């Protein structure tokens with residue numbers, strides 16, 4: 001198993017800085033996700049760890065092995081890095097059976113046939129494809145093909161598994177069940193995982209820690225509950241979960257909702273213009289009284305909840321009430337809101 005250390009890594013493509021001063025230590029056996037919008041540099045980071053891309057600057061270590069160093073000018077190719085990798089596209093060989101696909105890395109390593117067959121079968125059972133060894137990829141569903149790719153990435157027992165949006169091509173239900181399968185396999189093997197995704201739900205549900213990236217820059221690294229409850233900035237708050245952003249004005253040690261006398265402690269010690277942030281599930285709505293008065297403008301039925309839009313002093317605020325009766329508070333109703341777990345950020 002392996003610890004991964006990424007120190008001051010940059011990747012420039014001409015004028016584009018795809019990855020800007022990336023620093024991360026992934027502990028032995030840890031599951032870390034790199035999360036961010038499309039184009040933020042996730043794949044480039046993973047490809048540098050894998051050795052498919054060479055860092056412009058910085059050092060990468062896998063275990064004790066320095067696999068890439070701009071200072072020493074050293075660079076180990078992917079096959080010298082003790083890694084397994086799974087991509088978004090299934091990338092299994094169509095002309096090979098499931099067993100041949102999974103056994104290929106062992107064939108390259110010249111593992112003898114009998115041992116190869118045993119290890120392939122064991123791996124196929126781990127990914128619940130024990131009965132499918134003689135099939136060809138076109139005889140499998142997308143989810144099954146992706147499990148073949150996973151088994152092939154793991155068969156040589158690498159210290160590090162790298163996954164780049166492995167579930168993005170699967171439908172929603174399968175995507176969710178595969179999350180748990182991948183996690184179960186990771187726990188069983190105790191392998192270190194770096195998992196790239198743009199899906200915050202996936203990152204939250206699977207990871208020990210999440211690295212949130214935007215425009216090539218790491219915005220925050222933390223456990224899922226940390227980045228959700230204590231986002232480092234507006235970008236992280238916006239990308240993880242739902243959030244209301246409300247223009248605020250700092251007066252003394254309070255931040256006021258712009259145009260109102262409703263205020264909250266200036267926890268972030270912002271000066272001048274601030275943004276008040278509150279998640280829809282942290283707002284209590286009542287008909288009888290509360291911190292501020294508003295008017296319901298729209299509402300949307302979500303089945304398990306009602307999603308309201310409430311106008312408060314000209315600000316449009318989203319409130320999600322679990323188990324609410326859609327008819328109880330019609331559009332136009334006067335309501336009162338109470339904010340809990342308010343966050344304060346710099347306006348920009």
Ligand SMILES: Nc1ncnc2c1ncn2[C@@H]1O[C@H](COP(=O)(O)OP(=O)(O)O)[C@@H](O)[C@H]1O
Nearest residue numbers: 013016018036037038039040041042043044045
């Ligand atoms: N080979 C390349 N040549 C030039 N630009 C690239 C190359 N690969 C990626 N980029 C650019 O680097 C940025 C990050 O890309 P990528 O790592 O693929 O993002 P993500 O995986 O987060 O969607 C993007 O602006 C992308 O256009």
Ligand SMILES: [Mg+2]
Nearest residue numbers: 039042043044
């Ligand atoms: Mg990508």
